[in-house]
Amino acid sequence: MNFNLKEAIEVLERTPQSLSYFLTGLSEGWLRCNEGDETWNAIEVVEHLIEGEKNNWIQRLELILSDGSNKTFPPYDRFAHLNNEINVPLEEKLQEFSILRAQNISKLKKLVTPEQHLELLGTHPVFGSVKLREVISTWVAHDLTHIAQIIRVMAKRYGTDVGPWIEYLSILKK
Amino acid sequence: MNFNLKEAIEVLERTPQSLSYFLTGLSEGWLRCNEGDETWNAIEVVEHLIEGEKNNWIQRLELILSDGSNKTFPPYDRFAHLNNEINVPLEEKLQEFSILRAQNISKLKKLVTPEQHLELLGTHPVFGSVKLREVISTWVAHDLTHIAQIIRVMAKRYGTDVGPWIEYLSILKK
Numbered sequence: 001m002n003f004n005l006k007e008a009i010e011v012l013e014r015t016p017q018s019l020s021y022f023l024t025g026l027s028e029g030w031l032r033c034n035e036g037d038e039t040w041n042a043i044e045v046v047e048h049l050i051e052g053e054k055n056n057w058i059q060r061l062e063l064i065l066s067d068g069s070n071k072t073f074p075p076y077d078r079f080a081h082l083n084n085e086i087n088v089p090l091e092e093k094l095q096e097f098s099i100l101r102a103q104n105i106s107k108l109k110k111l112v113t114p115e116q117h118l119e120l121l122g123t124h125p126v127f128g129s130v131k132l133r134e135v136i137s138t139w140v141a142h143d144l145t146h147i148a149q150i151i152r153v154m155a156k157r158y159g160t161d162v163g164p165w166i167e168y169l170s171i172l173k174k
Numbered sequence: 175m176n177f178n179l180k181e182a183i184e185v186l187e188r189t190p191q192s193l194s195y196f197l198t199g200l201s202e203g204w205l206r207c208n209e210g211d212e213t214w215n216a217i218e219v220v221e222h223l224i225e226g227e228k229n230n231w232i233q234r235l236e237l238i239l240s241d242g243s244n245k246t247f248p249p250y251d252r253f254a255h256l257n258n259e260i261n262v263p264l265e266e267k268l269q270e271f272s273i274l275r276a277q278n279i280s281k282l283k284k285l286v287t288p289e290q291h292l293e294l295l296g297t298h299p300v301f302g303s304v305k306l307r308e309v310i311s312t313w314v315a316h317d318l319t320h321i322a323q324i325i326r327v328m329a330k331r332y333g334t335d336v337g338p339w340i341e342y343l344s345i346l347k348k
Contacts (some may be wrong), residue, residue: 021195161175164302
């Protein structure tokens with residue numbers, strides 16, 4: 001096991017600001033490109049990250065730590081953000097993500113005492129029994145997955161432009 | 175073709191600061207993890223990006239734009255950074271990368287007039303004839319490849335920790 005709460009929070013607290021710095025001011029060509037039908041562009045990924053802050057991670061942790069007997073996570077719609085208001089500028093979305101994330105990290109620190117809570121169990125509707133520390137680890141890995149997705153989508157925009165160098169750039173072939 | 179110089183520079187100028195924000199202050203566990211023997215950790219990737227600023231991208235563009243008749247790129251050692259001084263703190267390396275990148279973007283803007291230069295040719299020792307715009311496109315895609323690499327390496331550190339969620343996180347299986 002590599003997980004520890006302090007290191008997990010290091011990543012969680014860096015994601016919004018790193019994405020803000022990287023994405024703010026980019027041309028529409030970078031922000032709107034995707035990998036084809038049914039795939040997300042950078043803006044849609046940010047919206048999905050916001051959705052997770054609103055309706056997923058902290059709710060699951062709170063449920064595991066609650067006194068209730070039923071600890072089955074309610075269904076989570078991974079595509080809910082695709083119905084969002086689309087006219088909000090990206091800068092405002094990034095700002096919203098930053099604020100929600102800061103609030104959730106603050107809640108996380110208050111909720112979880114590592115020595116007591118990491119092995120507590122909840123029930124995932126598909127996976128069955130999962131540990132609190134697995135939820136937090138997944139929160140971190142989910143951030144990293146979606147940062148990598150944004151970067152990959154942007155790189156692939158230059159898949160043809162790099163000419164023969166595509167041989168050396170495996171990201172463009174994924 | 176998606177390449178245009180202004181948009182390419184948008185990415186090139188964001189990479190150092192984004193990496194600085196993301197990596198500065200991370201625990202050694204995040205900074206030193208890799209994908210096994212002969213693979214790079216985040217610090218080694220930053221060193222590799224520095225090497226490219228010193229000895230690759232601008233030199234190739236200058237050669238293409240030079241008056242000489244031989245425009246064959248000199249060999250470039252992609253592993254040169256692995257012999258570097260290892261006791262320099264990461265913050266100093268990130269600072270060096272930022273300074274070199276800013277200088278090189280400044281040179282790029284002075285060197286290249288898009289209307290005149292994008293189709294000019296150089297000779298790659300393996301690929302043969304390559305266009306100036308392909309060199310710049312590759313510089314951008316190379317940044318994105320290595321940002322994605324850092325993110326992927328870090329994500330895989332939690333490959334076991336996420337428990338059953340590995341099914342949903344394809345980055346962990348790469």
